[in-house]
Amino acid sequence: MRKNWIGIPALMILLLLPSLSVAQGDDEILTPVAEEQLEEPDPGLDVPGAVTVQDKDNDAGDNLLVSFELPANTEGIFAYNVYRRVAGELGEEAWNLVEVIPAEELPEFIDGYDPEYPISTGVLYEYRVASTTVDGEEFFGPIFEAGIVSKGEIYHTGKTKVLIAGGLFIFLIFYYFGKAQRGAKMYLRPIAGIEAIDEAIGRATEMGKPVLYVPGLSGIADVATIASLTILGRVAKKIALYQTPLIVPNRDPIVFTVAEEVVKQAYLEAGRPDAYDPDSVFFLTTSQFAFVAGVNGMMMREKPATNFYLGMFWAESLLLAETGSLSGAIQIAGTDAVTQLPFFITTCDYTLIGEELYAASAYLGREPKQIGALKGQDACKAIIMSFITVALIFGIIDVVANTHILDWLRDLVTTPIIE
Template identity: 45%
Template sequence: MFLISFIIIYNIDLRAFDTPNDDGSSITLKWQSNEIFQTFEIFRSLDAEGIFEKISEVDGIETNFRDFNLNPKIDYFYRITGKKDSISTFSNIAGPVRPVVQYFNLSRLPMAICIIILFASVLTYISHARKGKKLFIRKIPALNAIEEAIGRATEMGKPVLYVPGIMDIDDPQTIASMSILARVAEKTAEYGTPLYVPTSRSMAMTMAQQVVKESATRVGRPDWYNPDNIRYITDDQFAYVSAVDGIMVRERPATNLYLGTFYAESLILAETGHSTGAVQIAGTAMPDQLPFFVAACDFTLLGEELYAASAYLSQEPIQLGSLRGQDLGKLIFITVIIVGVLSQIFNWQFFINLFNTIE
């Protein structure tokens, strides 16, 4: 039995070019043909008259291929062969082509423009805040309730409990919590109300002690500060929660503030505080824990409101400017998303092409 293979040469139009917006290590191949093939074999050579080495095989529906890990100092030649049963169809030889390093990815230019606008807005608002210009920040109900809750504790002659989360001071939520603690300490010192701050990290305790001490001094009540009320409990998650629950049951604080990073202990804390009849205000950027705080607390700072609260209370120009600039950036991104959806619906090609990869 003899197997006869027919080789018929047709014209497959092959084009090879440097891949745009890459690091100079790849070449892109594109081809067109009126014939239908089962597979395409891709060959590469360093010489148009030399031996072509097979480097890959792709499905017959493909019309492009990207060759990686190339040397940007060498010229390459390419050829493809379309296979259909025993019939082979050859393309023209494409080349020479050499990969070129692009130092700027132009396909990401729209994103670069958005980032520049965001940074410019942040710096502009920081500058305005430093010059004393009043920046509007919407009122957050939970923050307005903090002073009322402290006043309630003062009237009842009971302490305020402040829980700054269970993470260390390198956590952004803990840092934001310390800014809020400074404001809470000012009010409690001004009213002469005891303030308990149990911490689960030794460094957080040190920072909390310093923050509370400075706040007491700032309102002219340095004698009110008691370092024994700001305690390090333990790094263990549930041992810490047990100790805090014990403080709630024994001391019966009139106001409980949970502001920082929380995990599975959130509901344990909130339920125990609720059982003692305390006014509870919570805030965290942990999405999984927010439902528990919303259900068991009187007021809740949702997500990024925790960070906004620190800027709102401190009135620090850099924080205020950053907050306003980020709000403007979010507005821009939301607008782009909406326009992008409408562009797909109504086929606005200009906006669609603006975010397509440039070739």
Template identity: 50%
Template sequence: MKRTMIALLLMAALTAAIGRAQENPAVDPVPAASPPAPPTNVVAADSPDDPGRSVTVRWQVSADDGAGMNNVIQYKVFRGEAAGGPFVERGVAPSRATVYVDKGTEAPNDPNFFPNNTDLFYKVAAVNVAGETAESEVAGPVQAREQWYNVGRTPTFIAVIVFTAFTLYFIARARKKADLYIRPLAGIEAVDEAIGRATEMGRPMLYVFGLGTASDIATIASVTILSRVAKKVAEYQTELIVPCYDPIVMTIAQETVKTAYYDAGRPDAYKEDSVYFVTQSQFAYVAAVNGTILRELPATNFYLGKFFAESLLLAETGALAGSIQISGTDEVAQIPFFVVACDYTLIGEELYAASAYLGREPKLMGSLKAQDYAKAIIIICAVAGVAASLFGWTWFVELFRVTN
């Protein structure tokens, strides 16, 4: 019995050893591979339609790319300032690639600095699995140059010209006192009511620009609305509080409110401290504004401008304090919070429209009218484009293709 067991064990061990040997047949050492065939026809040219700092390198793939023992796994692109080198590796392109865009920065101290108007030379090396490389002929010289006109943006350029023509036309009409209709916006209709309420209650009004800077369109639109609100506030002799996040916006807001008080004939009622800077830290700013809302209990809060994560925090606190709230922003992600927590919300472009509606300035009215007509053109183009693509007329679709 023992001998049978030992024999069985020996047979099992032998079978297992044979099985392993079959699973892992002896592997011959990798044959000494020769370097792959180099890429050919390397051409380096200035990248078009850009401000320079870029050269596009093209080549034909190596004969060993995609086949054989010397299968090419990548291409390395080298750049030098003389045909004889030295060359520096600029980047890597995967196998089958035939183009590489070499880009850099304009800062001379940056390691990735890319000189404009300087002779440059390129070569491309094919790299195989074993890591062996074969370099192409040197291509060049080539110079990166900046272009004054981006051909890929010609459709945009035409659209800008058309829009500008519309704007100038409608500004001219507005100046001639033509009756330019703008549909009423509920949020703006409520402004006078909100100011009246603040006056009756003897409570101040709070005006918040959000975190926008002076260069944001939403902030610029908000300044126009502030001008109107401040004028009404001056007429009704209500108190206005404008805590600012950005010092430049604060300066603009001070000028706007001051001018509005002058226009209302009450320069003496203007208080320098009513428009003040808080801090440029988002949540510290929120803490300050929330504190103001809780202490001053403003009758009306305006949140008009550029808002981010603070939108709901401010609007919720305002709702807690029982204020009427009018909000507006072009930050799509924040509009839902204003919609749920405020009484009136100006959605996106309504904010711009509101500034024109309130200001009635010919320039603003003309701009708004031009936007409307531009939208009408966009609607027509979109409908025509959908129809064109149904019939396979790709040329129409290509008109709206912006390359970069």
């Protein structure tokens, strides 16, 4: 793998290429020009004053913060219509109505959210605001040049807390990766469900019946599905060695293609590519309950000796597991879907709860790096647990001493809506 590192920057450049076409020129900020009076304001309705434009922080260079001075006399004004045009363009048709602000609201808004009239990076704009009557009659104020162009930032300052926390957790996981690789002994709590996997495959072999493996009903983007596929690789290899039939029905077409590859490769690694049955891994349907009907039908007809349900499950969990229990199979389930856990626990012989599913691959493989990652996770959890304890103490202090230190702590770690 090490020698392949050289390819990474090359690939990165390749993948970045399409974005270069949008790389901007100089973001030169122009100075405001002298105000130009469009027309004499009607004495009947006072017009708004100076328009101030600022670049919005933490955006892609597609927003401007626009505010304007309210007229001295707001009597009779129903709303303010804000118009924008590219500086230098002439004629009434160049003006676009970008915002209507009711008279009672604050005279400010973020320009650029309207998909019809987007703001382009580095383009200088002009604004004018009109006071409008309830009948829609407009009285225009003077034209102002923005004086500033919008530009994109290369770091989102609102995400610093996420960066720090993410960085800390990633560091801890990597630290334990390294520690494990250097040969440090690490204890792993035994998990009955994982230890029973071998036994369950053995049982199917003895009975001469197939093993059913359902890699969850979610897509490939779900980490539970990926965790399930890593376990499938190990399970399929053992099955290949024992020459037990395997059934892997899939609900997601992408998961199906990956699962097929995983099983094929496992048979190859086990030295039994001839034993691989191309019909063992298949796509069934994307429909949730039709999938259940299909799998339940297989359970009742083929009577697999062992059923694995590992991955993401929803309402179908009990339908699958109860039918499996009816058919007399030994069942091992694992999911991070908390609401489905009770169903699996009541109907399956072993259940992997939440993160145990992610840990299963490390348990089965016992590779140092994998175990290190588990330890890293534990360290992260220890930090969160300490934090919760501190928050609890602060909460009690707040109640007893009538202080607000818990709010301070909350502000320290929470981030507002990102944009």
